Amino acid sequence: MDSKNLSLLASFDELQKINKITTQSCLEEFLRFVTSQEECRLKWLDAVRETQRLKRLLDESKKENINLDMKLTTARKLLDQEKLKKQRAEEERNKIDLQLQMVRDLLFADNRNLIHDETKEKLKFLNSTTRSRMSNDYNDRLSAIQELDSTGSMLSDLSFSRSDDDLDLEAVLRKKRTYKKQRPSTDFDELPSVKRRRSQVIELNQDGVAERMVATTTVTMEHDGSISAQSQIETIPSAMNAPTAPTRCGSLESVESGLSIENNTGYNQGTPSNPGVLPVGSNKINMRNHLFATKTVIRPEDCDVCEKRIKFGNSVNRCQNCRASCHPGCKDSLPLPCIAPGNTPISKRNMGVIADYVPSISPKVPALVVHCIKEIEDRGLTETGIYRIPGSDKEVKALKEKFMRCRGVPRLTDIDIHVICGCMKDFLRNLKEPLVTHSLWWQFTRAAEVHSVEERRSKLHQAISQLPQPNRDTLAYVILHLLKVAESKEANQMPISSLATVLGP
Incomplete structure (x- = not known):
């Protein structure tokens, strides 16, 4: 009986343990698992x-x-x-x-x-x-570049290898040299006995006299290697290249016609020639077209028209005169006229004289003055207070800096007209010597004090004729522009007296 009760008690305890295990919650462990x-x-x-x-x-x-x-x-x-x-x-x-x-x-x-x-x-x-x-x-060449003796086939990976491919295109443009293609002469070893006759035309300009020298040389080589030669030199004076006396402007209209006359002489801009023999009015300044050359981009640069990046290996149209660069599809939108920058090196800190910024052909007017005046006449003649209201100094300096880089024309259509006026005024005021030179200033002041109109005009014409050509052409171009501004005085409120106050010395 006792053993039976114990077995039941053990069974009951076992059941209680099982019940406790089965009824106990395991939610926390499951949440940790999840x-x-x-x-x-x-x-x-x-x-x-x-x-x-x-x-x-x-x-x-x-x-x-x-x-x-x-x-x-x-x-x-x-x-x-x-x-x-x-x-x-x-x-x-x-x-x-x-x-x-x-x-x-x-x-x-x-x-x-x-x-x-x-x-x-x-x-x-x-x-x-x-x-x-x-x-x-x-x-005059580029800096030395380590090159292989032979680049070999273009299909070979060993044709050229260098990690610092830093080819500066601007350095190439600054230091490039133009070679004229000529037919290679025949080697003397090929012909045992031959006579060569060569004529050379040399033009000299010494002491104000232009001459043409024709040198004719006949070289004879015999079979034994001996050489004999005969030379004949003739000096022919050239009347076409003789310097002409300075032409005085009879009136302001004659200056204008000299700056805008059509090109009827058949002069080809693509043919190199001596700029000194060109007439002053042979080029209409506002109709000078660009002379493009297609290049392959080595160093990426910006398009001067759309201001987008021209990537490596793409084609670029570069003007050989004004050095502007653009996409082939943007060349028709490149601003005109094409004005070549000056060839004289200019310090970045100090301004030079007006002759340092003019092209080599007449009329000699700086590109900055031409493009600023063209933009002002296109959309600024009726602007109230033109030349009187100042533009932002920061924008004026930035625009002037773009012109001073001597590469193309900045995009002026989006620039405030007063900034463009300020840029031209700042350029003319900061020249090392003004348009009216220091040596001739007293002649202009004396001419202005003359009461007789005819005598005053005669003295002014004489003083203007003594100015250097860059000063004279630029002064005439600016005066003609200011006359157009004064003609719109009812709209811009800038008569001649106001322009004289703003732009005068």
């Missing part, structure tokens, strides 16, 4: 996303690598072409130097050639031409 699984899921998701991102970056890197390989191949090809052109140009230069040396030996070393002392004095430049070019040859 939270842990959620964290694992999020980490898994982040890992998948990171894998996808890295895969996209890998694909982009592969595409970029392909593009860089193509650009590198293009750069290699361009470099090989430039090296070939350079080699050909140097060969042509050496041949020309050899020919000049032969002429020099015939003229000066051979005592059989009787030449007058005056003619020898005029031909002294032949002795200095080659020496000066040889001494300055390497200074």
